[in-house]
Amino acid sequence: MNAPLTPRTIRIHPSDNVVVVVNDGGLPAGTALPGGPTLVQAVPQGHKVALTDLPAGTEVRRYDVVIGHTAVDIPAGGWVNEQRLVMPGARSFDNLPAPQPPADLPPLDGFTFLGFRNADGSVGTRNLLAVTTTVQCVAGVLEFAVERIRKDLLPHYPNVDGVVGLTHSYGCGVAIDAPDAIIPIRTVRNLASNPNFGGEVMVLSLGCEKLQPERLFPANAIPIQASSDTRGTGSAGPQGVPPLSGGETQSGAGGSTVVLQEEKHVGFMSMIDSILTQAKTHLERLNARQRTTCPVSELVVGVQCGGSDAFSGVTANPAVGFATDLLVRAGATVMFSENTEVRDAVDQLTRRAATPEVADAIVRELAWYDAYLARGQADRSANTTPGNKKGGLSNIVEKAMGSIVKSGNGPIHGVIAPGEKVTQKGLIFAATPASDFICGTLQLAAGMNLHVFTTGRGTPYGLAECPVIKVATRNDLARRWHDLMDINAGRIASGEATIEELGWELFHRLLAVASGEKTWAERWGLHNDLVLFNPAPVT
Template identity: 80%
Template sequence: MNTSPSPRIIRMHPADNVAIVVNDGGLKPGAAPGDGPVLVEAVPQGHKVALVDLPAGSAVRRYNVVIGHTGVAIPAGGWVNEQRLVMPAARSLEGLPASNPPAELPPLTGHTFQGYRNADGSVGTRNLLAITTTVQCVAGVLDFAVERIRSELLPLYPNVDGVVGLEHTYGCGVAIDAPDAIIPIRTLRNISSNPNFGGEVMVLSLGCEKLQPERLLPPGSIPISDQRDSELDVVMLQDEAHVGFMSMIDSILRQARVHLERLNRRQRTTCPASDLVVGVQCGGSDAFSGVTANPAVGFATDLLVRAGATVMFSEVTEVRDGIDLLTTRAASPDVAEAMVREMAWYDAYLNKGRVDRSANTTPGNKKGGLSNIVEKAMGSIVKSGTGPIHGVIAPGEKVKQKGLIFAATPASDFICGTLQLAAGMNLHVFTTGRGTPYGLAECPVIKVATRDDLARRWHDLMDVNAGRIASGEASIEDVGCELFQLLLDVASGQKTWAERWKLHNALVLFNPAPVT
């Protein structure tokens, strides 16, 4: 008895001349999907099959967008992959469609979560003690101190969720006055005031570094809790009062107690969904990312924006090829101009390194069916939903408005997450098709799998299975609504898988300035 599933393919738009293979393990020659041609060769899962004969030089359309031209003739039922495609040139940043945004989405009321209200009006989804560092030299000392804080102090403060060392590789040996040095500096500055840290700012410094504490955190640069004075709390390791390693550790623990006492008095209160600042991102992407997980995230994005929340989508190289789609959605000409400005800045940045946007796609992306950055971009953009784009922020800046925001960041998972934390993110959504254990210590990360197989194999790493959309078990709307509710639950304290396993990636600063 043959119990194997029927051959299935997914076509994203009626004008497309390719479709992707749904079946686990792909399809063999002779397979006959009901809505496509008989396959003339094996096509792996997620990869594209030609729906019609494609002579050499033919435009290949997916999402009703030309993702490339055939370098060789491909017959109907043939495998369309990166070796057989020539990537088109990047869309010019001149002559882009003018701002013509869709109507604002209808309000969505009545949705709340249990969060920590801060003195500056922001809301944390976690109650964390964060220790900022001015330079990488102190990282080893901080690691030692953090372990002591976790084992000796945290049990005494049950309302504190954890302690986080904000370690990085910046602070000295750098051209601190170079124009682009402002990017890592403001990133660190703004991460220090992330809503999940409650306005309790503690700094660990070496003493001789270029990035001195007062330069990193000048007076008035960060909001503070309503329970402390305005003097910056700095432990400097080169202080003459420190005699021996343990005196340094004792100083860190002594100051940590002061902050933990205040953090422990905080309580969760009912907050409207409009207090959420959600970053959406994808990594380890595959061809299903733009079919299942990212559209579901886009649906949830629309719900969040309707509820008054802030949602940031990012990754410059992963939206660059859809810039014409984005300027049209800009809420104003100024927003469209800001998006173009960020794209142009990044084009120039890549050009300095003698690379272009094609360097983005990874071997795993290609193995998962994404032939090039154009195809990847079309699937990435859908995380932004369907509404107007209300604002743009440059790398390291803090978001200051509600609605849908383009946060201009590199596509690197770790750098993008770091910059979204600096922007004020208090909740993170991360989609993946190939699979990644990515997580952040500073903010809960909800992981969304694009495929049933990944969700099954990584059942204790993925929080949501969007693969049910491809298998026909759920709709985009079903999974989007499920994700929206999960966001509220996680914001209220429910732990994600990454939190349960304590899987945390390092902060990685975007530093386009010179190193001396």
């Protein structure tokens, strides 16, 4: 005979008038909630239950934030979902809280990892040969060449972790002098200087494309910033950036370019041979590198969520936020992103800004993105997916409240615009679209050498250019996807672990992976394509 079901729910804040169902498979109608009402209907896992009668028009609060108003009468014990809620309008950018940043957390000393030191002062967590492309036209050639490099050359260079082709859909057929074209161009440029590539800039060009190698890498152009504020706190945003200048191809010990249309290439295999010849030079230098002990302050960690559910803001994201605070205390750089998934928390962001300039930059980036969406006749509500809603998230307001907690509790030290390189330590708002693939690409361009990705519905997301630690929000997902999820934060909801314990577990796993331990995505060789953010016209 089965043991009686023990109903479990989570209430984030005492002022909330809803709770979330924790039990796998949800709870049936007639279940009496501990200290609460009896369910008037079955409620799926992750979905909300009204604690009191909520007449039509009543504020629904979760995270002590109004996430909507009831569209119909909902009795105590009733199911509260997206079809029964009216989403509130977006918070105005006027009269936002002035910066009242929390005090910097006490330093955290004594933790290190084994990384690859680069000549520019950055540190890689992987030792990869990367080949940058100027245009999508060469992607097929590069794919063929990468397979040859992997098969024929890499076995001779045991200290090199792999080879990746930085392919993308840009480079020609675009309005390359349009103001917003700076975003994809500087993204491609800064991707090439990611710390995991050891300063070895290898470029594959077709020859006739608009994004010529000398335009992609004008002299002294890595990294490029949108403004003269090299700290990243006064970004001018994606607009108003002067056009790129011409100039000589980026030179230096690590740079080389192969142009397929050059007359010396007679036949396809001539092109491949040229690429492999250049690759050997880069591989020899990369192979001479060894891991050395580095302080945690050399880590540049990007945090992101995808396939989110109602547990994202309860388990995985709070654990990531705790680890974020630990990393910042140790002197590292941590980037949180996803414009539409923090937009409804803008008042929290400006309040946590370290300076008025940081607060202004946050508003400037989010306002620019509002305008970008409006040009496409869309708004932030377009963000939520069917999977988000199936997982209990009623709208983007609720999703944003759970997303923002990845940033921890400390002050926000800086802001960077899409495609910019991060140049300071601490907690940084990297203003990117929320798309998993675009956000990951932009965080790579910013200099990310380690990635944390939380998921509730589940995704095999990975990056070839950087290790990705995936954190499951639920026990059921961690059980079913046991060889895809690196950490199970569902134990917080089931009472088996605390946020603090999971935060420390993630912190130690980050150091282990930074030192060479493989993630599940790396073991299986799973990775997503790089996807550029291009708000400029396509011709």
